Amino acid sequence: MSNFEDKAREAMANPRNVGEMEDADSVGTAGSADCGDMLRMWLKFTEKDGKKVIDRASFQSFGCQTAIAVASMATELLKGKSVEDARKLSPDDLTGDLGPLPPMKIHCGQLVEGALHNALGENREQQDEATTPTLAQSISSQQQGNIKIVPLEGDQE
Numbered sequence: 001m002s003n004f005e006d007k008a009r010e011a012m013a014n015p016r017n018v019g020e021m022e023d024a025d026s027v028g029t030a031g032s033a034d035c036g037d038m039l040r041m042w043l044k045f046t047e048k049d050g051k052k053v054i055d056r057a058s059f060q061s062f063g064c065q066t067a068i069a070v071a072s073m074a075t076e077l078l079k080g081k082s083v084e085d086a087r088k089l090s091p092d093d094l095t096g097d098l099g100p101l102p103p104m105k106i107h108c109g110q111l112v113e114g115a116l117h118n119a120l121g122e123n124r125e126q127q128d129e130a131t132t133p134t135l136a137q138s139i140s141s142q143q144q145g146n147i148k149i150v151p152l153e154g155d156q157e
């Protein structure tokens, strides 16, 4: 049993920061056409030393257990990171203690990275919950490709 699998199992048994964040400042969604999995991440920002930093992060995911394990790790290690620093994190960074992902699981980490980047690019200060499409709606708007950023329909005027 590889180290990664042990750690991933542990993270999956008790995932952190699962669920929609009611008072989030931003939300991002990514989907993988390879496996059909979707992941959504919510971010809440605060200010520290004049910099915008991530106060907390949460996520919701259907399907892949590895993506859940990575998102659990990632949402923990994003706390306190500046937006700039968070943008620079690679999928390998986001897996934290899980260690490098096995080759066939690399896209699971990219899914988490995709949702994070989407959330970082959508820094609306006041997210209107009513305009946020459900995960199911986002899945239905998913297109072909590897990792796809799914725009939020609430952006449209």
Ligand code: FES
Pocket (backbone or CB within 6 Å): 032, 034, 035, 036, 037, 064, 065, 066, 067, 105, 107, 108, 109, 111
């Ligand atoms: Fe596709 Fe993990 S198997 S995200």
